[in-house]
Amino acid sequence: MAEMEGVISVFKSKTLRLHTTRSWDFMGLTLGYTEVTPLQLAYGDDIIVGIFDTGIWPESDSFREEPGMGPVPKSWKGKCIGGEQFDPKTACNRKLIGARYYLKGFELEYGSLNASGNSEYRSARDFLGHGTHTASTAVGSIVRNASFLGFGQGTARGGAPRARLAMYKICWNKQLDGRCTEADILAAFDDALHDGVDVISASFGGTPPFAPFFASNADIGSFHAMQFGVSVVFSAGNDGPNPAVVGNVSPWSLCVAASSIDRTFPTRILLDNKISFMGESLVTKQINARLVGASTYFVGGVCKSENWKKRSAIGRLILCFSTVGSVMSGEAEAAAWKANASGLIFVEPLTRQIADVDVIPVVRVDIIQGTKIGHYLAQSFK
Incomplete structure (x- = not known):
């Protein structure tokens, strides 16, 4: 296959892993006194953010349309694809404008999705919860009086609550842990760039020892995104062997580490x-x-x-x-x-x-x- 006309390179698909209501206020990204308009930016109005993760729970208030949100941007060419317990007619709206899922790479690596009682949804619906979490953190709509069991009551919101959201489910449940194959990841990059996203947020990565540049699909996909003017934001990762290890370091992408927080329980x-x-x-x-x-x-x-x-x-x-x-x-x-x-x-x-x-x-x-x-x-x- 590597010798075929039009083929640039061929490499084996590897499997990668998944790396408060006050977070944005703590980081200085505050709202106006009326909590209607932000002080620093226009809330990400009409910016389309693609999330590469475990899917989404569309019924969450974090993904309802913001008041006064206009029609879907004309630049959007993507789709809201249905599947198991995911009806495009009710799941997608002017906030959650797209949803896709990628399964071929995972099933080639691990076999049939729900084999051996491995629960999952054959759709963009989120089983593990990781994607719903990362999506709401990035672009979640304003949800007032949010709390967990009465703790931490306040206004929950994403950093850009008026941005549009497209979910690309590339990670799947494997014994209650997320597994993301590079074959599925690269397919999602291709679709996201065609769909017209402005930013891609990807919370996954490999474990040490790390591959050199262009030896991973994440590096290749993010490089092509950069060529299209699309910013790619990766997570730093959760693996050692020491606290300073960063799992995504390509110079054409951004890598974000976790912040501390001024909240205790x-x-x-x-x-x-x-x-x-x-x-x-x-x-x-x-x-x-x-x-x-x-x-x-x-x-x-x-x-x-x-x-x-x-x-x-x-x-x-x-x-x-x-x-x-x-x-x-x-x-x-x-x-x-x-x-x-x-x-x-x-x-x-x-x-x-x-x-x-x-x-x-x-x-x-x-x-x-x-x-x-x-x-x-x-x-x-x-």
């Missing part, structure tokens, strides 16, 4: 000696339980399901250290749930504790607070 831990500690969680109710150490319920104090001593922890709040047995928060949570614990205090290293949605109440604290709580626990049993 503080949760007070009050011991019976009246000393309190502040952690982070999304716990919505007060819990009264007896604090216990992990070694009471887990061999070696390692909070993993396989270490459970088959003792019930009903009415107990288990203190688990991530540094004992290299335990991840999800592992400790699953283990505490298996032991029927009322909750979990999870101790992590000296980095920002991140509140998360959990199957049981989990409060995250740093290693200093965790050590002090551990000392209290040791003293209380003397």
Whole structure:
């Protein structure tokens, strides 16, 4: 095939992985006092942003038409393609103006989409949620009084809420993780450039060691986009081996790293000696339980399901250290749930504790607070 007329190059398709309401205000991109017009820009009016991701949940308020939004720009040549639980007549509007999905590369690599109970939608509908998240962050419409379980109430919006959105689903669920093949990615680049997008946002990338320039489809696709005057914005990535590693570095594209945020979800831990500690969680109710150490319920104090001593922890709040047995928060949570614990205090290293949605109440604290709580626990049993 490489010798055929018109063929520039042939290379093997590899598989890549997927790399608050206040985010934009924190970064200085504020709204006007009336929250109707922004101070810095025209909200991305009529700019068409193509998102390469896991698809979209079109019913979200983030993708409804903004008041006064005009007709679809005449430059748009794309399509809103239907599929499983995705009806173009109801899914697309003057905000979400296009949707496509790319499956051939994925199925060549992994076999039939829904084999072995691997749930997905054979359409642009989002199963994993990653694409809906990235799309709403970039161009989501203004949604007032947004919150999560009552936390963080405010106005949720994208950076350019009046921009138009086109979703290109190139990443698919594989054991609850996103997989994006380069064959599907390059096909999406071709369509997006033909469709008339102005910007492409792509939150995926490879893992070290990284390929040289022009050896990846992301580099090739973004280079052609640059030639067409289309800006491509990649994510920096989530992989190591150290915090400075950036996964997308082609000089003809932009690469964006995550920002910090000025929001916490503080949760007070009050011991019976009246000393309190502040952690982070999304716990919505007060819990009264007896604090216990992990070694009471887990061999070696390692909070993993396989270490459970088959003792019930009903009415107990288990203190688990991530540094004992290299335990991840999800592992400790699953283990505490298996032991029927009322909750979990999870101790992590000296980095920002991140509140998360959990199957049981989990409060995250740093290693200093965790050590002090551990000392209290040791003293209380003397």
